[in-house]
Amino acid sequence: MSDILRIEGLSISFGGLKAVDDLSFSVREGEIFGLIGPNGAGKTTVFNCITQFYKPDAGKVFFRHKDGEINLVGRKVHQIISYGLVRTFQNVEVIRELSLLDNVLIGAHGAFRATIFEQALKLPRARREEREWRAKAEHALEFMGIADRKDLPAGGQPYGVLKKTELARALMCAPNLIILDEPAAGLNDNETDALAALIRQIRDEYNCTILLVEHDMRLVMGVCDRICVISFGKFLACGTAAEIRDDKTVQEAYLGEEE
Amino acid sequence: MLKRIYKNPYARFAFFGALLALLPLFTSAGLIKVSVLTTVASIFIYSIAALGLNLLLGYAGQISLGTAGFMGLGAYLAGYLAKDMPAAFWIGLLAAIIVPTLIGILVGFISLRIAGIYLAIATLCVSEILLKTFEEVEPFTGGMRGMNIKYPQIFGIQMDRTTMYWLLVGFLVLMMILTYNLVNGQFGRALHAMRGSESAAQAMGVNLLKYRLIVFALATAYAALAGALYVFFIRSSYPTTWSLMLSLNLVAAIVIGGMRSIYGTVVGAFVVWGLSDLVIKQLPVIRDLNGVAFIATGILIVVIIMFYPGGLRNIWYDVPRALRKLRAKVRPKTPQLEDEL
Numbered sequence: 001m002s003d004i005l006r007i008e009g010l011s012i013s014f015g016g017l018k019a020v021d022d023l024s025f026s027v028r029e030g031e032i033f034g035l036i037g038p039n040g041a042g043k044t045t046v047f048n049c050i051t052q053f054y055k056p057d058a059g060k061v062f063f064r065h066k067d068g069e070i071n072l073v074g075r076k077v078h079q080i081i082s083y084g085l086v087r088t089f090q091n092v093e094v095i096r097e098l099s100l101l102d103n104v105l106i107g108a109h110g111a112f113r114a115t116i117f118e119q120a121l122k123l124p125r126a127r128r129e130e131r132e133w134r135a136k137a138e139h140a141l142e143f144m145g146i147a148d149r150k151d152l153p154a155g156g157q158p159y160g161v162l163k164k165t166e167l168a169r170a171l172m173c174a175p176n177l178i179i180l181d182e183p184a185a186g187l188n189d190n191e192t193d194a195l196a197a198l199i200r201q202i203r204d205e206y207n208c209t210i211l212l213v214e215h216d217m218r219l220v221m222g223v224c225d226r227i228c229v230i231s232f233g234k235f236l237a238c239g240t241a242a243e244i245r246d247d248k249t250v251q252e253a254y255l256g257e258e259e
Numbered sequence: 260m261l262k263r264i265y266k267n268p269y270a271r272f273a274f275f276g277a278l279l280a281l282l283p284l285f286t287s288a289g290l291i292k293v294s295v296l297t298t299v300a301s302i303f304i305y306s307i308a309a310l311g312l313n314l315l316l317g318y319a320g321q322i323s324l325g326t327a328g329f330m331g332l333g334a335y336l337a338g339y340l341a342k343d344m345p346a347a348f349w350i351g352l353l354a355a356i357i358v359p360t361l362i363g364i365l366v367g368f369i370s371l372r373i374a375g376i377y378l379a380i381a382t383l384c385v386s387e388i389l390l391k392t393f394e395e396v397e398p399f400t401g402g403m404r405g406m407n408i409k410y411p412q413i414f415g416i417q418m419d420r421t422t423m424y425w426l427l428v429g430f431l432v433l434m435m436i437l438t439y440n441l442v443n444g445q446f447g448r449a450l451h452a453m454r455g456s457e458s459a460a461q462a463m464g465v466n467l468l469k470y471r472l473i474v475f476a477l478a479t480a481y482a483a484l485a486g487a488l489y490v491f492f493i494r495s496s497y498p499t500t501w502s503l504m505l506s507l508n509l510v511a512a513i514v515i516g517g518m519r520s521i522y523g524t525v526v527g528a529f530v531v532w533g534l535s536d537l538v539i540k541q542l543p544v545i546r547d548l549n550g551v552a553f554i555a556t557g558i559l560i561v562v563i564i565m566f567y568p569g570g571l572r573n574i575w576y577d578v579p580r581a582l583r584k585l586r587a588k589v590r591p592k593t594p595q596l597e598d599e600l
Contacts, residue, residue: 051462081464089462095455097519098448105445106452110464112445116473119444120437130444169463 003064004029004177004209010049010059019045020056020233027177029064032203032210034224036217038253042233043213044090047181051087052077065176082110084176090185092162096155100146100165103154104137107172133172140168143205144198159186164198171202177209178202184216192216196223221245229253268439275522276432279303283421293420298536300424303431304489306528309512310438310521311481316510317518318442319474320454322379324506325366326482328386331393331501332359333486338406338496339399348411348491355487356480363479367472386506393498405497408490423492430488434481435521441477442519450474508532515563517570526571530559 005027012020019042027033037043048054050061052075061072065083072080080086086107094103111133114126141147144164154162163183170178183199184192196219203210214220220227221241229236229244231253237244244250264270282299285291308330315321337355341347370381393400400406410418418426441447449470452460461467490496508531516527529537535552545551563571 053458053461076466077461078464078466081462087462089456089459093456093459093462095451095459097455098451102448102451106448106459106463106465109445109449109452114445116441116446119446120441122440126444173464 002029003027003062005050005064005211006060006062006069007046007050008060008062010046010056010061012045012049012054012056018233020049020230023059023230023233023235025228025235025238027209027211028226029176029209030203030207031225032199032212032223034220034227035211035213035230036215036220036227037230037236039215040232041230043215043230044181045233046230047087047179047213049073050179051080051085063177081173081175084173085179086170086173086175086177087179088163088166088170088181088183090181092159092166094154094162094165094169097153099151099153100141100157100161101134101137101150103165104140104168104172105133107169108133108137110173137168137172140171141165143171143201144168160191163187163195167198167202171206174206175208177211180210180212180214182215183212184214184219187216189218192219193222195219199223269436272432272436272439275435276428279428279431280425283424287421295537296420296424298533300427300492301489302525302528302532303427304485304492305509305512305532306431306525307434307488308482308485309509309516309524309528310434311478311485312509313513313519313521313524314438314442314450314481315474315478316513317520318447318450318454319471321471321474322375322510323382323475323478324379324503324510325382325386325389326478326509327501327503327505328382328389329359329363329479329482330486330489330505331496331498332362332389333483334490334496334501335393335400335406335486336483337487338408338490341411341491342406342408345409345417346412346415348413351411351491352484352487356483359483359486360476360480363483364472364476367475372468383503383506386501386503390498390501393501400496400498403498405495406490407495410494411491418491427488427492430484431525434484435525438521442521446470446473511560513570515560515571517572520570520572522575523570523572530571531556534559 003026007026008024010020010023011018023046035043035046045054049056050072052072056073059073062069063072063083063085070083072083095106112129114123114129118126138147138150141150144167146161146164149157149161154165180199183195187195199210199212200223202208212220212224224241226238226240227244228238229250236253237247237250239247264274282291282296286293286296308326312323312326315323333355336358337351340351340354366382366385370378373381394402410423412418413426416422442450449460449465452463452465453467453470457467512527512531513524514527515530516525517523534556539552539555540546567573
């Protein structure tokens with residue numbers, strides 16, 4: 001299997017603090033890859049450097065999409081999704097005033113070709129696109145098992161439903177790589193188990209790679225093919241769940257403290 | 260049949276327009292004063308500008324205090340072109356939309372990277388500059404003495420107050436439909452995303468700068484159209500009309516009617532510009548008290564913001580709900596009543 005995402009020598013600092021320090025790892029196509037580390041290890045920072053919400057001080061983020069491999073560093077945030085890389089947010093970012101279906105449709109934003117004039121006049125292309133994507137969005141909600149709520153406004157929906165809505169939204173762009181930012185945050189054990197099953201199902205049905213940044217060991221150990229551990233922004237270890245569990249440095253930095 | 264009209268949004272807009280179009284029949288029958296027609300028609304004009312501002316304020320979450328300036332620019336451009344050529348209605352209208360929109364895009368470009376209160380200040384400055392220009396460029400605007408034109412000719416037909424009224428109803432319904440289409444498609448969702456969560460919008464591929472610019476240009480185009488229609492209907496334009504007061508009133512109309520509501524915008528415009536002329540000044544005794552209309556409108560705005568922050572459009576849902584509750588309370592022993600309702 002070839003690498004879909006390759007991170008080389010990534011560094012970023014805020015003030016004097018090195019949040020990420022010369023970090024390198026790579027994610028293979030089709031795998032579920034976990035990025036873990038103790039609190040404040042810089043997981044989310046790495047994540048934001050990949051998706052270009054932060055501009056790294058040094059290093060490269062190579063991403064392989066349909067036209068070959070590109071370095072994501074320096075691209076605009078809104079361009080990232082067009083390469084087939086989509087993310088979710090730690091504190092679900094949905095639009096409260098919109099229905100679940102409309103929230104999911106935001107994920108298809110880049111797929112629309114109709115101009116604003118065509119949309120204002122509802123010309124055939126605008127109507128057709130809207131109809132087609134609405135059907136796809138409904139399918140994505142069905143896949144998540146929340147299709148019965150599709151017309152309800154997102155504000156007031158339970159947290160679990162919003163998380164699923166966000167996942168459905170991420171699926172709309174037919175992504176090659178989905179990055180999940182702490183998907184298990186705020187979920188109980190049962191919900192976390194269901195989430196693990198769902199993540200596998202997404203990988204299999206939508207044929208994509210999943211990188212998850214996670215705090216919850218239960219989810220990571222259960223679902224990830226490979227795991228990369230970082231601590232204080234530095235690379236610690238990378239391997240399967242069993243390898244990580246047996247790794248001395250990891251135990252010291254992370255698991256040792258937990259147990 | 261009625262139910263089908265109710266279900267289809269476009270049929271609803273058409274029905275709404277048809278209802279409004281009936282008003283001149285009452286005035287010609289002598290049931291309603293002619294001045295009411297003028298007031299209502301100006302409310303339509305302000306509604307169009309407010310619809311554009313609602314795109315900006317309600318959907319995209321950006322504040323502009325420059326709407327009046329762009330309205331005035333549209334009014335003067337249309338008026339200047341139509342002054343000596345009453346037949347130049349369409350040319351005047353088109354020019355009056357395009358030029359301010361281009362200026363709006365320019366302003367948008369300069370202020371692209373600012374949002375929120377800074378955008379409000381920037382647009383306020385542009386509006387004040389335009390206002391000063393209206394006062395100073397006398398050969399074009401007539402300065403403080405104002406500009407006066409005649410009713411236009413459209414397709415060779417000489418317009419009068421009543422036909423202009425119908426034209427304005429047509430424009431209002433058209434703009435309501437266009438706005439409805441815009442906000443319920445990909446563009447509208449992008450605006451929602453921008454307001455709701457900038458990071459989510461960006462992650463989903465929404466180019467914030469591009470959409471801020473587009474929505475600003477659109478709001479300007481709506482304002483300019485409203486300004487042009489104003490000068491064709493009122494047949495005069497004075498710099499004082501296009502002051503900050505008007506921009507603030509437009510914001511008030513949106514807040515009162517309801518953010519992100521198309522009918523609400525029109526209702527809000529009725530409250531802001533219609534309440535004093537159509538209701539308070541019709542009441543005995545009270546109408547003789549100076550300034551009471553302004554005070555009443557002001558109090559109403561405060562009351563709505565404090566106790567009904569969703570805006571008046573919620574009455575549409577809240578009144579039937581309250582009635583249902585009331586009926587359920589009055590006859591609690593007949594549970595099948597719930598089903599009937």
